[in-house]
Amino acid sequence: MAKNQMPCRMLSTSGILGYGFPEASLDAGMARGVDMIGVDGGSTDPGPHYLGSGKTLNSARAMRRDLALMLRAARKHKVPLVIGTSGGAGGTPHLQATAELIRSIAAEDGLRFRLATIEAEQDTATIKTAIAKGRIGRLTGGPVLDAAAVDRSQRIVAMMGPEPFAAALDGGADVVLAGRSSDPAPWAAMAMRAGHSPAPSWYAGKMLECGATPAIPKGHDCLHVEVSSDAVVMEPTNPIRRCTPSSVANHSLHENPSPCIHVEPGGVLDTTDCRFDAVNDRAVRISGMTWEPHPYTVKLEGAELAGYRTISVCGTRDPLLIETLDDFLASIHEAVAQKAAALGVEPDGYTLIIRSYGRNGVMGAAEPILDARPHEIGFVIEVVAPDQDTADAVLALARVSMLHTDFPGRLCREGNMAFPYSPSDVSCGPVYRFSVFSTMAIDDPLAPFPIHYEDL
């Protein structure tokens, strides 16, 4: 690949579209010179709900605010605006919700440009064929992917690499919105397309995907990165933040199993031998990263319906109850089972979970402190059942059992629990779980990711 001597300059506005950023930081970044504006749109981090339900992680209002500023800056400076994992989970509804915001801003501002949307949702036949051909790989901790898991899944996305982004830019797109993408892929695509090597290009993407998170103090803000032939220089555009060798080195720890080995579509970025040199007190130059090409795989993510949830929140301030809490909670489970059976709901027809905050609500079974005797304990009572009506009905039984069940030594005969809300019960709707988390080997990095163009 021809080595380009001109650095590729890219600006990331924040960690996720819709988190917000100071407008002045965008302006300062644009004033420095920028070849691409981008932002990551999401991840699996907020859990399976968004992939399963098709809902966006951030509000349309918050995404529109960020998009409008970024789109106006991109069109004014005639540089591409590129967004991966649109709408939080990167499925088709998330992508379309983001595209609709872009169309609406364009119409309002009278902006004319070419929009590319890149789909990441996969049809079940494609995945089943890959299973049959032995092209599926396990990922640590992930479930086995079989045809039944595919059928149970509400939605399956594949995580694209840089190639579809590069293709969309080659196709003349001014704005690229992609479904599920490897977080660094949009940036890696831009830098490699400008002639830079994969290693610094991917490294730049690893940093840019989180906005100013590699800087200190942390905050949702803009990061400016220059990729040259063998190094990356990064600097936050807000003067209150700075990148230091230590802050940048430590960002490699973020949400990765390893700080050194980063598996990506088509290869592995190795940061073991990185050097971090301060350019000044706000900018850092990183060199020494390497890229080793591997057979091309993409990650698959899917979510399936796990039931419907209803919850209630309450607390006790009664030391006599707290002393006997384990027995009390066991008696609640028994009472609910009996009462539910009377409504025709058998014990395997619902899941009752009572979380005890102040005791082990945060760490659950992993909590090492077993003898804590707090003066009050908060509870989240939760029922998950195959339909909302059953979840509502069983939760109501659990709530009243928590309130009125007797326990040895009880003096608080009017009620065991303080409920802060009326109504006390909250129907939460469908609950999803990750059902697919595997790799799929592919021959053509573009094939699973169709690109649609529209001229606005």
Added chain:
Amino acid sequence: MARIRDIAKVCKSKNAGPFQLTLDVVFETRSLYDAVAATGVLSPELIGRLYNVAPEDVLFTPYPAGLAFKATIPRAIPAGDLGDSDVYGCQQHAPLLEVDIPINRLADDPV
């Protein structure tokens, strides 16, 4: 002796994908990092004991470039699945804070 909570610059946990949890301990100075590393206390065995996982299931990486130790473990319950208590995995670090490291604090190290 010195507890992690008294000598570390950062001690945190986070998801590494929905099926793994990653723990990071970062120190301020090279001398402190080296002293902690030399004790061998931060190890797959320690993480296994604190988090009820087998040491062979702990991916343990000393990271001198960041003056950090990283340990990645399987999640007992996948992020957001029924019974999970921490969707982002960011409040599972507390057992590490109390770990005692058998070192004498150095004069130039932060307290």
